[in-house]
Amino acid sequence: EVQLVESGGGSVQPGGSLRLSCAASGFTLSNYAMSWVRQAPGKGLEWVSAVSRSGSYTYYVDSVKGRFTISRDSSKNTLFLQMNSLGAEDTAVYYCAKPFWSYDTSTYYQGCFDYWGQGTLVTVSS
Amino acid sequence: DIVMTQSPDSLAVSLGERATINCKSSQNIFYSPNNKNYLSWYQQKPGQPPKLLIYWASTRESGVPDRFSGSGSGTDFALTISSLQAEDVAVYYCQQYYFTPLTFGGGTKVEIK
Numbered sequence: 001e002v003q004l005v006e007s008g009g010g011s012v013q014p015g016g017s018l019r020l021s022c023a024a025s026g027f028t029l030s031n032y033a034m035s036w037v038r039q040a041p042g043k044g045l046e047w048v049s050a051v052s053r054s055g056s057y058t059y060y061v062d063s064v065k066g067r068f069t070i071s072r073d074s075s076k077n078t079l080f081l082q083m084n085s086l087g088a089e090d091t092a093v094y095y096c097a098k099p100f101w102s103y104d105t106s107t108y109y110q111g112c113f114d115y116w117g118q119g120t121l122v123t124v125s126s
Numbered sequence: 127d128i129v130m131t132q133s134p135d136s137l138a139v140s141l142g143e144r145a146t147i148n149c150k151s152s153q154n155i156f157y158s159p160n161n162k163n164y165l166s167w168y169q170q171k172p173g174q175p176p177k178l179l180i181y182w183a184s185t186r187e188s189g190v191p192d193r194f195s196g197s198g199s200g201t202d203f204a205l206t207i208s209s210l211q212a213e214d215v216a217v218y219y220c221q222q223y224y225f226t227p228l229t230f231g232g233g234t235k236v237e238i239k
Binding site for chain 2 (some may be wrong): 013034044045046047059060061062096100107108109110111112113114116117118119
């Protein structure tokens with residue numbers, strides 16, 4: 001059974017950092033181009049970042065470029081999101097998502113998601 | 127970035143009646159070489175992650191009841207619930223996966239009238 005379990009969320013002051021983890025089971029994470037998607041309280045869904053199936057390429061929404069870094073540890077079957085210089089606008093539930101289909105190149109990423117974790121809440125507030 | 131515009135924002139339908147949600151993309155998300163529209167639909171219930179319902183605009187995900195159907199092509203799409211059930215109360219999102227960044231519609235809340 002496919003499972004995705006996020007952790008690492010919490011409260012942080014503006015300008016602070018957090019590292020989110022997504023532990024995968026039931027499939028080999030490095031065989032998929034995994035994504036992070038977030039949802040601000042009471043708001044809609046926003047795709048944040050993805051890593052290519054090969055692991056060679058990463059992709060980000062403009063609002064997090066230069067601040068967030070996606071990575072994975074194949075030996076631990078775990079996806080990460082390092083988040084720096086956090087602001088109030090980053091307050092959200094962060095989901096990791098597995099694509100049932102994806103395609104990636106050095107410049108673009110396409111993906112549609114069949115499994116999502118339960119999410120981890122990040123609150124940025126002074 | 128591609129803007130996905132859903133309408134209406136909310137919808138109240140009687141049990142057993144039809145519900146239709148519209149989604150419009152700011153650019154064409156149909157890829158002619160493979161004849162596919164890069165459009166999916168998700169259902170999200172309170173406190174839960176999104177659940178994939180439809181992909182390639184009209185292909186139902188395994189296990190999704192056949193009262194859910196997707197239609198449309200190019201820039202205009204729709205999700206139809208043919209006979210609304212109580213368990214269908216949720217927020218529904220469309221997503222385009224043709225262009226990076228991937229983008230979602232703003233969501234449509236479906237309630238029972």
